[in-house]
Amino acid sequence: MKFLIYISDYIIPFVFFLIITTGLSRKTNVYDDFIEGAKEGFKVVYGILPTLIGLMVAVGVLRASGALDLLSNLIKPVTDFIHFPSELVPVALVKMFSSSAATGLVLDIFKQYGPDSYIGRLVSIMMSCTETIFYTMAVYFMVAGVRKSRYTLLGALVATLSGIVASLLIANILF
DSSP: OHHHHHHHHHHHHHHHHHHHHHHHHTTOOHHHHHHHHHHHHHHHHHHHHHHHHHHHHHHHHHHHHTHHHHHHHHTHHHHHHTTOOGGGHHHHHHHTTOHHHHHHHHHHHHHHHOTTSHHHHHHHHHHHHOOOHHHHIIIIIHHHTOOOOHHHHHHHHHHHHHHHHHHHHHHHHHO
């Protein structure tokens, strides 16, 4: 284990050194290329910033207004029928938009039920089996200029539902 810690301490400086050495050996102006790449990175951030702010505000409003709790209470009969804790519905929905907001909900679940409870373990597995669909599509598709995303969205929603079902099955088998 100490070997992995040792490697992780030195891998990033090694990669930087390797990039700089390779650039210099090819007689490339590494600093100018770095500055140009940084400028392009800022252009990308500037382009996607409104979308990111909109996603974060929407998730914050849903969370603060209690709409997520209301939704989970409304569909509680369905979630009880399939043996899925209704407390995890907000996490499943918010995770599709923002991983950090979903992590906040997970921490709330940990405080209320404990990380070693069935719900705590299930939500931990669920977080690793799902993706931030709308965030990822907004960021990467905007940068790449993709306009038609119908099949991607459908595939991502099916994959997320599959991840939620798989996490439920895994949690039921293991715990």
